[in-house]
Structure formats: structure tokens, C-alpha cells
Amino acid sequence: MSASDLERELADLKQTAIAAIATAADLDRLEQLRVQFLGKKGQLSQVLRGMGKLSTDERPRVGARANDVKQALQTSLEGARNNLEAAAIAAQLASETLDVTLPGVGRPLGRKHPLNSTIDRMIEIFIGLGYTVAEGSEIETDYYNFEALNTPPDHPARDMQDTFYLPGGKLLRTHTSSVQIRYMERHAPPIRIAAPGRVYRRDTVDATHSAVFHQLEILSVEEGLSFTDLRGTIVEFLRQMFGTELEVRFRASYFPFTEPSAEVDVRWQGKWLEVLGCGMVDPNVLKAVGYDPERYTGFAAGFGVERFAMVLHRMDDIRRLYASDLRFLRQF
Numbered sequence: 001m002s003a004s005d006l007e008r009e010l011a012d013l014k015q016t017a018i019a020a021i022a023t024a025a026d027l028d029r030l031e032q033l034r035v036q037f038l039g040k041k042g043q044l045s046q047v048l049r050g051m052g053k054l055s056t057d058e059r060p061r062v063g064a065r066a067n068d069v070k071q072a073l074q075t076s077l078e079g080a081r082n083n084l085e086a087a088a089i090a091a092q093l094a095s096e097t098l099d100v101t102l103p104g105v106g107r108p109l110g111r112k113h114p115l116n117s118t119i120d121r122m123i124e125i126f127i128g129l130g131y132t133v134a135e136g137s138e139i140e141t142d143y144y145n146f147e148a149l150n151t152p153p154d155h156p157a158r159d160m161q162d163t164f165y166l167p168g169g170k171l172l173r174t175h176t177s178s179v180q181i182r183y184m185e186r187h188a189p190p191i192r193i194a195a196p197g198r199v200y201r202r203d204t205v206d207a208t209h210s211a212v213f214h215q216l217e218i219l220s221v222e223e224g225l226s227f228t229d230l231r232g233t234i235v236e237f238l239r240q241m242f243g244t245e246l247e248v249r250f251r252a253s254y255f256p257f258t259e260p261s262a263e264v265d266v267r268w269q270g271k272w273l274e275v276l277g278c279g280m281v282d283p284n285v286l287k288a289v290g291y292d293p294e295r296y297t298g299f300a301a302g303f304g305v306e307r308f309a310m311v312l313h314r315m316d317d318i319r320r321l322y323a324s325d326l327r328f329l330r331q332f
């Protein structure tokens, strides 16, 4: 093959290669073309193999031409690669465009059940009065629910707190007073606790009674506590809970675990509504947990959470609190 033949071949090769590179649709195709034209067994190498037969003065000229072609193809490949890469990025950006002016996906926001918000509010007030929160379990033994609270098996007060008995002598606690015993067993005085929780009774359900309801217990034991402290604490609590307008009355009462005992009523819809029981902790209860009743005195109270929710939110029937009717619950 003559030098001019080779030069023509080089020129043709350059033309076809540049045309092919210009139409490459993606980077894979571009790589194929690079191998096809510039690879070791590519078309350019084949042409160069023909140079061996050229004379020594022709060879540099054709060699220089071949170099020009090689460089032209490399430049063309590089340009095409840059363009394809830029196009790929632009396409990705376009597909991921975010319209920040679109409205978001609305998710309905839950809210606290009025019973829980009432408990939270009550606890908040007692925390402000120096109490810490304690808890016990809903399944109790006869000892913690009754006996340690000065209520032996034959005690008539048990009639008012009939409950659900479980296999193995356990029962569902009838009040949060059991937490008093559990806490005192593990802590030395002075103590000041508020214990919220669910309690159970074999009660006939009506507008103000339920077989499952909630209480908040408070217990304070230290040296020198008197009924004045109890009264002051309750009155301050009710003042913070309801404001001063609500009429309150302390009424002498009886509980096996307190002496003296009282019930507290608030004036609600023209009637007195009992909202809590309270009293000075009976010395027998202190003895049962190993406290010295000669040295320590204490007061305790049990609040009916449902009753407070009723007064707070002007409800007519506690059964609404358990019905899970969103039309009702959304109001709080």
C-alpha cells in the first residue's frame, strides 16, 4: 500500500470515526467506539501496520498524519464523554426536582385522652408541692390491697370494695392505696408520693361509677404532720385544679387505713360530688411497714380521676370516657 493510500485511509477513518462518535447515545456505546477505532486491535492500529512497507522518508509524514488522527479522535471522544455525562446529570436533576410549593401530606395528629390529661394535670400540681411519682401493679395480693391497710378478711369495709379475684389468691386492686404499702416497704421516711393508676371494683355501672376506673393516691409521712397539713394540701390542690370559685366541703368519714378520715365533696351542678377520700394514716398501717408510729405521722388521700375529669370538662356521664367515640374525644 502506498503512502497516499494510507493517508486516504487515515482521512476516511477520521471522518467515519468522528461521525460515529457524534451519534453515540450513551457512555457504553462511546466505549465500544473507542475500542473499535483506538484499541490495540482497532482500526487505527491496522492502518499503522501498513506503515512498515513505507520508505524511510515517507514514514515520518504518514506517522505524523496518524498521530493527528489519533489526537483528533481522542479529543472527539473526550468531548462526547463530557457531553453525555453532563446530560446524565441534567436528566437526573430534572427527574428529582422537588416542588417546595406543593402542600405536604397531612397526617392526623393524635391527642391525649381526657383521663390522661387530667392525671397529668393532677400530678403536675403535686410535683409542685414536692411529691414524686410512684407506681404499683394492677394485680395485687390480698395483703397489699387490704390486710396491710388495716383491713383484715372479716372487716365489713371489704363489702364496699368487692373486686375481681384471680387464680392463685391474687386480685385486681380496688384502690391505689396498695402503692402506699409497697412504697413504704422500700423507703424510709420522710416520703411524699403521688401514685396514679387504674383500679377495679365489682360495681354497678352508672353515670358516676365504673367497674374499671382511675385514682390518684397521695401519701406523705414525716415527723410532726397533722390534719392541718392534710387539709392545707387538699385545699391548695383543689384551688390550683379548679380555681377558688368551686365550693369545697370536708365531711367526716371512715376508712380502715386512716384515723381520723374525711371525704371531700365539691359543689357540682347543684349537688355535692364526692371527689376524694383522705385521712391521717392509721398507726397500724405504719407499723405494718416497720415505721415507728410514735415518731412519724402521715396523711394520705385517694382522688377519683374520673370525677375530676367530669368537673373539669363539664361532663355528664363518665361512660363517655370509655366509649372511644372520637366525636366526644376530639373536644378535649
Ligand code: DAH
Residues within 6 Å of the ligand: 174, 175, 176, 177, 217, 218, 255, 257, 258, 261, 276, 277, 278, 279, 280, 299, 300, 301, 302, 303
Ligand atoms: N382508697 C380509698 C378508696 O378507694 C380512698 C382513700 C381514702 C385513699 C382515704 C386514701 C385515704 O389514701 O387516706 O375508696
